[in-house]
Amino acid sequence: MVLIFSGSSPPVGQADEAVVNEFALIARLTRDLPGNDSVVVGAGDDCAVLDLGTPDRLWLLKTDAVVEGVHYRSDTPPERIGHKALGRGLSDVAAMAGTPTAALVTLGLPRRFDVEFVAKIYAGMNELARRHGVAIVGGETTTNPDRVLMSVSLLGFVPREKMLLRSGAKPGDAIFVTGELGGSLAGKHLEFEPRLAEAHWLAEHFDVHAMIDLSDGLAGDLRHVLKASGVGAELRQSAVPVSRAAKLAAKAGDAAKPAFVAALTDGEDFELLFTVAGKDAVPVLDAWKKAFPSLRLSCIGKIMAGEGILLRDPTGVRPLTAHGYVHFS
């Protein structure tokens, strides 16, 4: 169950109460969910994983929603709404090194709406779907009287031996992130391209131990990996790739936090975080530069025995307490 970006960031250091709130709710709801023989991985990773009896593949299920005024503004171009609604789930499929197959759409609309507006939402979604070979196989239009809500469910697959979970990180692993982090609200959260090609390439060429997509912010999502894997991490502050948008916002005084804190805690980067054995760190970096010369890959630290995140900066090493974004703050 992926927590999502609330659209307004809690000041760093005040997020813990909100985190506890939503985490407690999810822990309670997922404690006692009905299961059956098909379930390989239930609630708690980027996607659920099912064994449907196909010899070479496991199947992934994921649902993600965007809500007007929460995940996008009322004046957001409708094509971008459709793009984001599908893209969020595709990013989760990428995090499992999966391939998306089919999507269903639930579109909640006020009683009066503009048909052109709806057609443009679909156009944005369809364009992204075509680029990644996803079939849109139906859905539902329903009434959500006060605002637009769009939920997209995805079915995808992963080769049986290539499934990548959050739980495989090991002490000594190098931690990598794609792209640059923070400041997504300035535009990227509506325009990001899910890292499906990059994830497939990684799973094909390297022994990736754990992977997650960055939707809740680096600090929050890394914590998900650490908790699932039973390990800790040390981050090098200077290695964390801070986006130009986060730097500009900090410089302009638009942001309530320094650019580095934005990179740690802003949600909706939709980049990949993954770990490989320390010995593979340099080979990954070298091969990546040839495969994806225009997309930055950064080794931001290492997995340690223990728990929690330590941050190394020029003044020393200290525990990191900032969380990513959560709902119900």
Place this chain on the structure above:
Amino acid sequence: MVLIFSGSSPPVGQADEAVVNEFALIARLTRDLPGNDSVVVGAGDDCAVLDLGTPDRLWLLKTDAVVEGVHYRSDTPPERIGHKALGRGLSDVAAMAGTPTAALVTLGLPRRFDVEFVAKIYAGMNELARRHGVAIVGGETTTNPDRVLMSVSLLGFVPREKMLLRSGAKPGDAIFVTGELGGSLAGKHLEFEPRLAEAHWLAEHFDVHAMIDLSDGLAGDLRHVLKASGVGAELRQSAVPVSRAAKLAAKAGDAAKPAFVAALTDGEDFELLFTVAGKDAVPVLDAWKKAFPSLRLSCIGKIMAGEGILLRDPTGVRPLTAHGYVHFS
């Protein structure tokens, strides 16, 4: 794409404009959806049907939502909300003679909510899921500031040779409905049991030509079958099973329409409508009485060449113009 019950019924005879409105939107949105090789049936039947490479099975995908103040009242017991949210989709899986495998839940909640309330929604959903062997494999909690919205996506399967679509009705077929129709708003819409066992039994024992679940009202859903199959129908008014709830409402003057019209046009009966060859009509009725002695099965008419619905009553035969419920009226 199943149209859903709006909670307030348009007067019979005034529904056509609303029908055109939502039908036009859906026709436009589904005209140009992205596809791929996995798609056997896309948008337009009770479920989408996918070929995922399993030798004996095809796979079904379906999503359905319920919205506070639209599909249930603010004072509806939360367990019933969860039951209905999952039950709607299960009814669609039943309409394909399918078996549900796994579900994903999207729960949109106001920023302030009662954790006990949410736990009870899940309890109602989980109880129904356990009864039908459905795994709840995850989902998402998100903010929908003004009201609760719950969307459930389902993956299920059907034996390859047993898939039942809306499009198989043939002239001369007998038309059957399970249960009793109309007046669902008095309570049944929150408590119905999806007709999965009955659908499996039908597909196993008889050559069912077409099947659909009654969510939009008998008249509207029968029209979906007729249109998909390129045929017409004649209904015998006296054979349509009118529910006690519809009769009571008509008698009490609560309803804006006679009980028979309620049975034709009220939504959310969640019963099955199916057709078999005329020669199978009596065998189906006889075997049904032994298999499901406590659930009424009614032969309400026959499939004809042509198009549209004719209604036979003691005064003669006339075209039926009433539609089922639609959104965006």
